[in-house]
Structures are given as structure tokens and as C-alpha cells.
Amino acid sequence: MKRTAYQVAFPVTLVVVMAAFLSAIFFADVNLSFAASAKKKSSAVARTSAVDHTEAQIKQLQGALDISKDQEQLWINLTQVMRENAKDMDAFFAKARAEKTQTRNAVEQMKFHSQITEVHLDQQKKFIPPFEALYSTLSDEQKKSADAIFQTGRYGKSKRK
Numbered sequence: 001m002k003r004t005a006y007q008v009a010f011p012v013t014l015v016v017v018m019a020a021f022l023s024a025i026f027f028a029d030v031n032l033s034f035a036a037s038a039k040k041k042s043s044a045v046a047r048t049s050a051v052d053h054t055e056a057q058i059k060q061l062q063g064a065l066d067i068s069k070d071q072e073q074l075w076i077n078l079t080q081v082m083r084e085n086a087k088d089m090d091a092f093f094a095k096a097r098a099e100k101t102q103t104r105n106a107v108e109q110m111k112f113h114s115q116i117t118e119v120h121l122d123q124q125k126k127f128i129p130p131f132e133a134l135y136s137t138l139s140d141e142q143k144k145s146a147d148a149i150f151q152t153g154r155y156g157k158s159k160r161k
Contacts, residue, residue, distance in 0.1 A: 054086035074134040085123040
């Protein structure tokens with residue numbers, strides 16, 4: 001008789017546990033898509049490429065500096081360097097993302113930041129000569145605008161005087 005009670009009690013207990021579990025899901029209005037929505041949020045955060053960011057900067061800088069026809073070739077040289085630097089930066093980060101197979105430890109993270117700094121330094125070295133050539137041809141008003149932009153990071157008319 002004990003064996004018969006066990007044979008009946010186990011399936012009944014299993015059915016009760018399954019019913020409780022299913023009730024929790026259906027009656028508690030549990031949203032099981034939270035994991036999918038978290039994944040969507042991370043992929044929805046759009047990375048702005050360096051090329052896109054640079055194109056926006058070029059447009060803003062050109063509008064703020066009001067480049068004349070005499071300065072056009074120097075401007076073209078400068079924007080070419082800016083675009084090449086942006087492509088190089090995008091390639092650097094694409095390579096870094098492709099090589100990253102796991103989370104970096106603290107030392108690896110510092111080395112990565114050091115590499116970024118070196119890339120930025122190389123890009124600054126490429127940027128300065130064409131910028132210097134353009135800057136030397138700017139009017140006093142254009143130089144004030146350029147100085148304000150590079151000191152404050154604000155494009156357009158500076159509110160400082």
C-alpha cells in the first residue's frame with residue numbers, strides 16, 4: 001500500500017508544481033521579453049563613426065570660418081587630412097573590436113588607451129601643418145573664430161569677447 005501511495009503522490013505533486021509554475025507565468029503577466037529588449041537596447045545605441053563626426057565638424061568649421069575662394073585649396077588640403085584621420089580612427093577601432101575576444105583586464109585596458117593616445121598624436125602631427133598653412137591666411141576675424149572654436153570647442157559665433 002505504501003508503494004501505491006508513492007506512485008500516486010509523486011505524479012500529483014509534479015502536476016501541482018507544474019500548475020503553480022504555469023500560473024505564475026500566465027497570471028502574473030510576466031514579460032519574458034526583457035532579455036531580448038536589453039539586447040535591443042545595446043545594439044540600438046548607435047556608434048557614430050569618426051567619419052560621420054568629422055564630416056559634421058567640417059561643415060560646422062567651414063560655416064564658422066567663412067572660407068574665402070583664396071583659402072579654398074588650403075581648406076581642401078586640411079579637410080583631406082581630417083577625413084584620412086577619421087578613416088584611420090574608424091579602422092583602428094574596427095580592428096580593436098575584431099580582436100577583442102574577452103574583457104580586457106586593467107593592464108590591457110591601459111595599454112589600449114595608450115594605443116589610442118598614440119593614434120591621436122600621430123593624427124595631430126598630420127593635422128597641424130595644413131591647419132597652420134590655412135591659419136596663416138585667415139583674416140583677423142576668422143582667426144578670432146578659429147581661436148574660440150579650438151579653445152572652447154564651440155562652433156559658430158563665440159559668446160566670449
